Amino acid sequence: MTMRSPRGRSLGAMLAAVLLLAGPARAADDVVNVIHYGGSFGKALREAFFDPAEKALNIRVNDMSRTDMAKIKAMVQSGKLEWDVANVNTLEVWRGVKEGLWEPIDYGIVDRSVVGPAKEYEYGVPFIGIATGLIYSTKKYPSPDKAPQSWADFWDVKRFPGPRSLENRVRYTLTFALLADGVPPDKLYPLDVERAFRKLDQIKPHITVWSKPPVQALELIASGEVVMALTPNNEWAEAARRGVPVGWQWNQAIYTTNAWTVLKGTPNKRAAMLLIREMSRPQLQARLAELTYFGPMNPKALPLVPAQVRQYLPTEPENLKKAAPFDHEWWGAHEAELIERWNAWLIK
Incomplete structure (x- = not known):
């Protein structure tokens, strides 16, 4: 969501802006900073993914919006990372690979099968269609x-x-x-x-x-x-x-599709991979589908989605077989x- 700023700024507002530019404090393993596209989608991610993951992993997910590829590139190149995990479309996964922005996904932690009908990526885990x-x-x-x-x-x-x-x-x-x-x-x-x-x-x-x-x-x-x-x-x-x-x-x-990526050089690499694994669980992905009408990637999630919602989902098999592909590369x-x-x- 774009917010309009007033022309004048109070001292308090200026101090808040300085703190915002400074970014979130770098996290220890018990805090993972996640950037996403925000709005109602961000609220759905909080309910379906972040809250349950925090309880399961005993961590805090510090989620922010909005995904900004230029800022991600600047962070990685400078080594001053504010984010650990990024929600990007899979075209941006490809671009980020070319620019060296992502850590390889640790498929020793993340189950390869959770990408379902999507293409498996070395540097990203698709989670919605x-x-x-x-x-x-x-x-x-x-x-x-x-x-x-x-x-x-x-x-x-x-x-x-x-x-x-x-x-x-x-x-x-x-x-x-x-x-x-x-x-x-x-x-x-x-x-x-x-x-x-x-x-x-x-x-x-x-x-x-x-x-x-x-x-x-x-x-x-x-x-x-x-x-x-x-x-x-x-x-x-x-x-x-x-x-x-x-x-x-x-x-x-x-x-x-949209995917989760892990920023290159994050000190929280293992915690980031564990979070992605947790967010790929079928129960969580089914809940996100109910809230957003985006199709879950994990094939075990689809049977958990109510029938009245499944008809709207692109990963429902009858819908998916009619679709045309998008070549991200x-x-x-x-x-x-x-x-x-x-x-x-x-x-x-």
Whole structure:
């Protein structure tokens, strides 16, 4: 959450700022400093993971937000670490490996099986699955059978007329364009960038809003400003349960993960690994799924999740088999240059 600061500062506020910049005191083995993405997700992590782990391990988890890769890099390079464990997306795991930011995961402590359907990483432990997919207005399309079923349908403005929204970022949009153009999910990578931009040229006149992720698309659907868009599965699930008239397609949703990493050089390496092991237990991951609608990685967690929640989870087998992959290594190598091209394409 971004907080606005007043123009004037009291002496107390200035002292607080100095203390904040100084960071948390370096922890002994009984305190582990964890950085995550904050907001409601951070509150869910506290309830589902940190509180139970503190009791089980007899430690204190000092959790903070928000994950900042630039700050992590500065900490590791300077040797002045404020954090021990970081919640990052798995694209950032890959980037951090290239920059030497992470300790190898000690799979003598962490059980390899807890990553479930995710790829096992030498330097990160995936713990949630996230899907980003097509959403549509159920006012416009009340029957699921007659609603858009794929990204080809999203691009088909004759069969499915109406204003649309896509996210203002290149990361997923190129992939959706190729899926719309008939590329099979298992043949997506390496992405044919030229083909993707040609396909985007076709839909561009019909995009009325280039939305800001993750929630603006749902606001546009709810207001009737657009009839189709895309959003993460957890945002759709929350909106649908609140009665927002929004439908979802698991077909061709892009599946990604978040992982736990351990910062290079932490003096609390063993305590960090024990914490990750504890946070990978099925009961804890099942609780997080209930609170967030993110899919648990540990395959033993899924049966513990209530059926009314499982239908919203990307790691539910029936949902997962319909998903399209996200190649973190390919995007890690190409995203910076593609962002520049994306920005130029948007304004031309």
